[in-house]
Amino acid sequence: MDKKTENKVKIINKTFESVKRDNKSIENVSLEEVAKELSMPLEELTSFFLTVEDIYLNEQLRNNRRIERYLESGLSKIKTANDAKALFENSIRVYVESLEDYADAVLAATFYIPKCLEERNRMKAYLKKTFKTIIKKGWPGKIETVLDRQTDLCVLSFYGLYEYCARANKKERKDIAEDFINMLNLHLQDRLFF
């Protein structure tokens, strides 16, 4: 890790450490305070982030881009239905495993900070489109309306899982991810859907 990246990571970690330590809401954290705690000149800190909200958005984008890259790369390699199923399952594992310890703080911001809310909506639309493509390939033969409805349920369930995992420890996250994948499999095996 180069010095610049190292400093950026330090800023992010210190910000969320401060949020979690004092149970603060976003407006009660300041860049000045973070710079002071890091013994870093404020000018250096603001060369990375102009506001605390930028730090939250950066974290949200980092998580989202990681899973997007994983899904896009996987999609380009899919040849069989089993490949698609494996991509669907593994993308859930990858997402859950990559959540930071301060994921709960980031999650809270995604519900309210305008830029984060916008990114949340964009990601939700992306997941809906991508999951639909994967489900169509992995569980072929579903009619379009069923595919749409089942995809909606998968996406909303995925966001429920995200909320749970953001507040759970790593072991709990891993355990629930496997049960969750099994549950979605059961749901998607239902070809005609009700």
Next chain:
Amino acid sequence: MVNSPAKLKDRAVKGAVNNLRKDKRVEAINLALIANELDVTLEVLKNYYSSTEDIFLKAQKKDWDSLHRYWDKRIEKAKTPGDYKEAFEFFFERFVETLSDDADLMLEMSCYLPACIKYRERNKKKVKKKFFSLIKKGWPGKEDKVLKRQTELITIVFYGFIDHVVHIKKAERIKLLSDFRNMVNLQLQDRKFF
């Protein structure tokens, strides 16, 4: 204008929500602003609320208390597995039916403001406990471990459902509810669970 305490409280909640809708940040809304808009003194409003966060917290509690009261009445009357299943499903129906027009903003605040997040987590445990009891009685014969894991999953998807349902139109909510209930039922019919 003469205000009964209940009316004044309702108007205060509406006032806070209207300000949020006007693109105001929650940090920029204070009791003095709301009191001014309601044409009451700050002292009068302070008899009921200590801060804007307190307005959202009390509104959140009021909605859930009402839902729990209705739900408990159904649970108390249940005698057979069929009754418990109905009480389980009734909860989802009642939840969707009673969602207000401002449910999206109320959700955002409940996931963003620290006191509201705390309440949300406490309430989630309460909901999970009731789900556990209803699943045990409505779908008898499950091992305790299975029951716990399935309850966890149902709670997770329910919270994902909340996030989704508050952002769609009323007519679409009913359709989604029907699909959601079917997915949950399919999951619970799996007695031995993986």
